[in-house]
Amino acid sequence: MVRYVYDFHEGRREMADLLGGKGANLAEMTRLGLPVPPGFTVTTDACRAFLATGSEPDGMVAEVSRHLSAVEAAAGRRLGERDDPLLLSVRSGARFSMPGMMETVLDIGLNDDCVLGLAKVSGSERFAWDSYRRLVQMFGSTVLGVDAALFERIMTRLKSLRNAPDDLHLDARDLAELVEAYKELIRDETGEDFPQSPAEQLRRAVLAVFRSWNGERARLYRRREHIPDDLGTAVTVQRMVFGNLGPDSGSGVAFTRDPATGRSGLYGDYLPNAQGEDVVAGIRNTVPLTELERLDPRSYDQLRAHMRTLERHYRDLCDIEFTIERGTLWMLQTRVGKRTAEAAFAIAAELTDEGLVTRDEALARVSGDGLARLMFPRFDTSATGEALAHGIPASPGAAVGAAVFDSAEAVRRAAADEKVVLVRQETTPDDLPGMIAAQAVLTSRGGKTSHAAVVARGMGKVCVCGAEELAVDTEARRFTTRAGTVVEEGTVVSVDGSDGAVYLGAAPLADSAVIRFLETGERSAGVVGAVARVLEHADAVRRLEVRANADTPEDARRARRFGAQGIGLCRTEHMFLGERRKLVEEMILARDDAERERALNALLPLQRQDFTDILEAMDGLPVTIRLLDPPLHEFLPDRTDLAVRIAAAEARGGQPDPHERALLEAVGRMHEENPMLGLRGVRLGLVVPGLVAMQVRAVAEAVVARTRAGGSPHAEIMVPLVGAVEELRIERAEVERVLAEVSEESGVPMRCPVGTMIELPRAALTAGRIAEEAEFFSFGTNDLTQTTWGFSRDDVEAEFFSAYLDKGIFPASPFETIDRDGVGRLVRIAVDEGRAARPGLTIGVCGEHGGDPESVHFFHATGLDYVSCSPFRVPVARLEAGRAALAGTEGSDSR
Numbered sequence: 001m002v003r004y005v006y007d008f009h010e011g012r013r014e015m016a017d018l019l020g021g022k023g024a025n026l027a028e029m030t031r032l033g034l035p036v037p038p039g040f041t042v043t044t045d046a047c048r049a050f051l052a053t054g055s056e057p058d059g060m061v062a063e064v065s066r067h068l069s070a071v072e073a074a075a076g077r078r079l080g081e082r083d084d085p086l087l088l089s090v091r092s093g094a095r096f097s098m099p100g101m102m103e104t105v106l107d108i109g110l111n112d113d114c115v116l117g118l119a120k121v122s123g124s125e126r127f128a129w130d131s132y133r134r135l136v137q138m139f140g141s142t143v144l145g146v147d148a149a150l151f152e153r154i155m156t157r158l159k160s161l162r163n164a165p166d167d168l169h170l171d172a173r174d175l176a177e178l179v180e181a182y183k184e185l186i187r188d189e190t191g192e193d194f195p196q197s198p199a200e201q202l203r204r205a206v207l208a209v210f211r212s213w214n215g216e217r218a219r220l221y222r223r224r225e226h227i228p229d230d231l232g233t234a235v236t237v238q239r240m241v242f243g244n245l246g247p248d249s250g251s252g253v254a255f256t257r258d259p260a261t262g263r264s265g266l267y268g269d270y271l272p273n274a275q276g277e278d279v280v281a282g283i284r285n286t287v288p289l290t291e292l293e294r295l296d297p298r299s300y301d302q303l304r305a306h307m308r309t310l311e312r313h314y315r316d317l318c319d320i321e322f323t324i325e326r327g328t329l330w331m332l333q334t335r336v337g338k339r340t341a342e343a344a345f346a347i348a349a350e351l352t353d354e355g356l357v358t359r360d361e362a363l364a365r366v367s368g369d370g371l372a373r374l375m376f377p378r379f380d381t382s383a384t385g386e387a388l389a390h391g392i393p394a395s396p397g398a399a400v401g402a403a404v405f406d407s408a409e410a411v412r413r414a415a416a417d418e419k420v421v422l423v424r425q426e427t428t429p430d431d432l433p434g435m436i437a438a439q440a441v442l443t444s445r446g447g448k449t450s451h452a453a454v455v456a457r458g459m460g461k462v463c464v465c466g467a468e469e470l471a472v473d474t475e476a477r478r479f480t481t482r483a484g485t486v487v488e489e490g491t492v493v494s495v496d497g498s499d500g501a502v503y504l505g506a507a508p509l510a511d512s513a514v515i516r517f518l519e520t521g522e523r524s525a526g527v528v529g530a531v532a533r534v535l536e537h538a539d540a541v542r543r544l545e546v547r548a549n550a551d552t553p554e555d556a557r558r559a560r561r562f563g564a565q566g567i568g569l570c571r572t573e574h575m576f577l578g579e580r581r582k583l584v585e586e587m588i589l590a591r592d593d594a595e596r597e598r599a600l601n602a603l604l605p606l607q608r609q610d611f612t613d614i615l616e617a618m619d620g621l622p623v624t625i626r627l628l629d630p631p632l633h634e635f636l637p638d639r640t641d642l643a644v645r646i647a648a649a650e651a652r653g654g655q656p657d658p659h660e661r662a663l664l665e666a667v668g669r670m671h672e673e674n675p676m677l678g679l680r681g682v683r684l685g686l687v688v689p690g691l692v693a694m695q696v697r698a699v700a701e702a703v704v705a706r707t708r709a710g711g712s713p714h715a716e717i718m719v720p721l722v723g724a725v726e727e728l729r730i731e732r733a734e735v736e737r738v739l740a741e742v743s744e745e746s747g748v749p750m751r752c753p754v755g756t757m758i759e760l761p762r763a764a765l766t767a768g769r770i771a772e773e774a775e776f777f778s779f780g781t782n783d784l785t786q787t788t789w790g791f792s793r794d795d796v797e798a799e800f801f802s803a804y805l806d807k808g809i810f811p812a813s814p815f816e817t818i819d820r821d822g823v824g825r826l827v828r829i830a831v832d833e834g835r836a837a838r839p840g841l842t843i844g845v846c847g848e849h850g851g852d853p854e855s856v857h858f859f860h861a862t863g864l865d866y867v868s869c870s871p872f873r874v875p876v877a878r879l880e881a882g883r884a885a886l887a888g889t890e891g892s893d894s895r
Contacts, residue, residue, distance in 0.1 A: 002057070003043075004042060005040055005046075005064055005067045006041050006043065007038075007067055008023075009027070009030050011028075011041065012024065013027070017095055017231075018043050019044075019234050020041065021094065021095060021097055022041075022234070023041030026041070026238070027041070028334075029334060035306075035331055036330070037238050037239040038075060038238070039088075039237050040067040040237055041237070042234060042236075042237065046210075047232035051211075056203075064203075064237070071088075071237075072086055079198045079202070080111070080114060082113050082114050085117055087108060087239075087240040088202060088239060088240060089104070089105070089106050089238050090108055090202065090205040090209060090235060090237055092104065092212060092234075093236050094231060095231050098233075099338075101217050102213060102215065105205040106275065106277065107134050108202050108240075110135050111196040116128070124246070128172075130167075131242070132175075133178045133179050134277075136182040136186070140194070142205070143204050145190070150185055154178065154181050154185065158170065162174060182194075206235050206237070209233065209235045210235065219808075223805060223811070226854075229808065238332075241323045241328075242275065242323070243275050243325065244273055244275050245325060246273060248296070248326050249272070249325050250270055250324050251276040252268055252270035252292065252322055253319070254322065255268050255320070256307045256308075256320075257311075257343070259317065259319070259339040260342070261342060262343035262345070266289055268288075268320075269286035270286060270287050270289050271287070272295060299329045302329045303329060310334050316336045317337040318335070318337060319335050319338070320333065321334075341371070342527045345374070345530040348362035348365050348534060349529065349534070352533075363534055363537050363538055363541070364883060372873070372876050375875070376396045376397040376398065376498060378510045378512075379494060379496055380509075380510060384507040385504075387501040387502060390469065390499075391442070391466045391500045392446075393499055394446075394452065394456065394465040395441075395461060395462055396462070397498065398495070399494070400493070400506045400507065401420040401438065401440065401492065402418060402491065402493075403488075403491050404421070405423055405472070405478075406424075406474060407431045407434025407437075410422045410433070411434060419439050420437065420439065421440045421442055422437075422438035423472055424443050425474070426452065428634070430581075432455065432577050432578075433577065439495075440463060440464070440495040441464075442463075442467060442493075443464075444471070444479070445465070453465050459870070464495050464497055464500050464501075469481055477489035485504070487504070493505070513527065519561055538879045539563070541882050544864065544884070545566070545865060546867055546877045547559075547568035547624075548564035548568065548869065549567070549569040549570075549868055556614050556623075558871045562875055564621075564871065565621060566621040566624075567618055567621070567623040568845075568868020569624060570624060571626055572610075572626060573628055573630050573634075575610045576628075576635055577635075580606060583599050583602050584599075586602075587688075588632055588635070588670075589663070596689065597690055600691065600693075604694050607698035611623075615711065615714075619706070619713065620712045622714045622716055623715050623716065624717075624718050624868075625718065626718045626720050627682075627718065627719055628695065629684075629721065633671070634675075636666060637660075642664040643664060645657075645660060646664060676783075676786070680720075681721025682719050682722050682728070682756075683721065685719070685731050686727065693738050696717060696738040697738050697741075701742060701746075703750065703752065704742065704748045708748070716755065717735055717752050719731050719732070719756045721783070722756045722757065723763055725772065728756050736754065753842075754775055756777065757779070757846070758770075758777050758780065758830050759780030759784045760783070760787055761787055764784070765826070767830035767831075768836060769837070770834070771835075772837055774834075775842070776843065776844070777841060779830070779846070780846060781823065782847040784826065785815055789814060789823075801813055816852060818852070827845075828862055831843055831862055842866075843863075845864060845867050850869035850877065851874075856877055857884040857887065859884075860885065
């Protein structure tokens with residue numbers, strides 16, 4: 001028979017899945033001998049059964065009754081007893097802390113009769129009626145669904161009539177009047193009376209807490225924190241102790257360390273003559289916890305001793321709730337406390353020094369997300385004022401600069417040492433120079449995986465996308481907010497990539513000490529030293545290598561400083577922008593092989609120098625160079641812009657520029673309805689003569705140059721978008737022909753492994769055959785996610801992803817965290833079949849997921865050799881790779 005109720009003395013800390021965090025920790029404090037009011041926990045099993053059927057599971061009510069009898073015996077009082085009633089608290093307690101997201105009902109057991117007995121036994125008529133008032137108000141809103149604002153309205157009206165600044169200035173008669181008004185409100189709103197039966201109050205309160213698991217705020221919180229929806233909540237039922245019995249009573253919240261900084265000490269708030277709900281509700285001003293030493297030295301000393309006991313037992317920062325009832329201290333709750341990222345690292349380091357945790361445990365207690373937050377500069381939000389607009393926080397950090405509306409202006413102003421923010425409706429590859437020059441990128445369209453977002457994250461640039469409140473007019477060089485504010489070019493704005501806010505003017509910035517450490521290697525005390533120690537241990541225990549996605553020598557050098565062990569993705573298309581675009585246009589417009597060869601020959605030395613510089617920056621480490629991937633039309637001007645310019649010239653009676661007319665014809669000829677599934681990747685190399693040979697020769701000659709200079713180049717050549725082994729076989733033959741040719745010409749031995757990106761479902765499903773031709777695999781999870789889901793990354797996120805997240809279709813965006821069931825299954829298939837065909841096959845990932853903490857755990861468990869991510873995500877990936885190695889299982893919780 002399933003058991004649904006456990007007394008506190010029957011549980012323990014390890015039973016959190018069944019008893020919830022609150023119930024398990026109350027049981028643990030009881031086992032430690034701390035002063036915990038007696039009680040019991042109704043399990044998560046009971047909650048799940050109730051949610052599945054809509055009624056209490058068989059036997060639950062009888063179990064509650066038996067355990068209630070034990071509490072009554074321990075307290076020496078009975079629930080509903082007229083002269084000396086036992087009162088109960090009913091609180092939620094999920095497996096993972098969800099503070100304030102579910103329901104609580106206090107003072108269960110009061111009714112019109114026993115409120116008089118409580119007044120007599122407590123010696124305070126006001127206290128008794130205040131407790132009854134709280135019960136009716138909380139029960140009415142929580143259990144019966146009456147709008148809480150209606151109760152507040154009645155309270156406000158009465159305080160106004162009595163000229164009372166707060167509820168403490170209402171006397172017993174006032175509170176009795178409130179109780180009657182509240183009961184009348186319940187009757188009017190629900191058609192039923194407030195229940196006078198204490199047993200009925202308890203039963204309905206427990207069920208209300210169960211129902212609150214599926215409340216809107218609880219669901220929203222779970223989505224945000226990636227907490228599964230099927231866990232359910234436990235319910236703790238506990239004897240009430242009262243902090244509102246006079247000046248020798250009170251309630252408080254305490255932390256064994258500062259949750260903001262991690263410093264050891266006594267931190268928290270205390271509220272004399274108050275119940276615990278008053279402290280967290282903020283309806284009255286608290287005093288610092290240290291003030292308790294003056295108010296009640298005995299309770300203060302006891303609290304300190306209990307806090308030391310709990311911190312040493314839990315070996316972590318503890319968050320504690322307590323109540324003092326007429327000089328007697330009671331411990332009502334403890335849990336491992338939430339803390340800032342700075343505090344998390346500081347506490348992990350200090351507890352290691354104190355011998356309370358091992359280095360492995362310290363690493364497990366921090367996170368890559370926390371490290372990322374420490375790396376971003378921040379605004380002083382107290383001085384920012386009201387935001388102009390909000391968009392999607394696509395790449396975190398804080399930046400200030402003059403608004404500019406095209407790439408050329410961004411480059412021009414940046415060259416004059418002016419900080420700028422590039423503002424566009426959306427960006428294209430042509431905007432890359434401006435994005436590099438800008439401090440931040442702001443777009444009115446797009447989502448977290450739009451071009452602007454992906455490239456900005458790769459460069460560590462602040463980015464806010466999809467700020468739909470802004471009407472961006474690039475021609476007039478300004479944007480207008482919905483409120484009518486017009487921001488002209490040159491106006492200084494501040495962009496917060498962490499929360500998506502945009503401000504007028506220069507908001508003050510706080511620098512990141514962690515970034516300075518990563519750039520220079522110079523340690524300092526405090527959080528920087530803690531981060532350094534944790535990263536060192538992560539590097540010592542991790543199995544996964546961490547490489548970087550880098551397209552320039554500057555990015556490569558930064559990635560190496562940040563701990564990258566090579567480049568997992570060097571995208572050659574970014575090398576064709578700027579002034580080189582003209583050479584690409586010539587290649588596209590070539591009328592015969594000779595013209596095309598001239599254009600390619602002009603590009604060759606430029607590409608060779610690019611590769612030489614990157615190989616120098618990464619000397620001794622692997623550099624995986626991806627051959628040209630995007631459709632060629634992306635290197636041509638916009639079709640509409642060309643047509644308009646030609647039409648305008650004709651309207652003026654002039655002759656259009658022949659070059660522009662040729663470009664328009666080429667754009668029309670190359671137009672595709674869905675270019676991302678068209679002529680790109682390996683298909684380009686198979687149909688554009690000389691393109692692959694030029695790029696491979698540039699790589700090979702760069703290897704020769706570095707070898708002759710005394711370097712140790714390790715270039716790898718990656719073929720993109722392969723869907724069939726025949727494609728790779730043909731292209732690999734061309735690659736090896738050119739490599740052999742350069743080796744013979746130079747006399748330098750050439751060892752450049754040739755591999756492919758696995759970014760199409762067919763490639764994953766035929767990985768065994770593809771591995772016969774590929775020396776390595778690299779999963780391009782951006783395109784693999786697009787093609788598996790049938791999503792266009794640049795379109796769908798802003799259109800309906802928020803609705804999908806709200807409806808629970810996604811636990812998280814599949815472009816941010818790997819979709820384990822779909823895309824992840826394809827990855828597993830490809831790994832298994834690829835290595836079966838070619839034992840020892842090197843396999844990595846170079847999509848956006850390579851820097852996502854949760855995805856790193858998946859890639860470790862799946863057996864990949866490395867992850868590759870943007871330079872600024874390298875430390876995050878290093879940390880999470882270490883945590884994944886310690887967790888050892890795919891299902892580890894990386895939150």
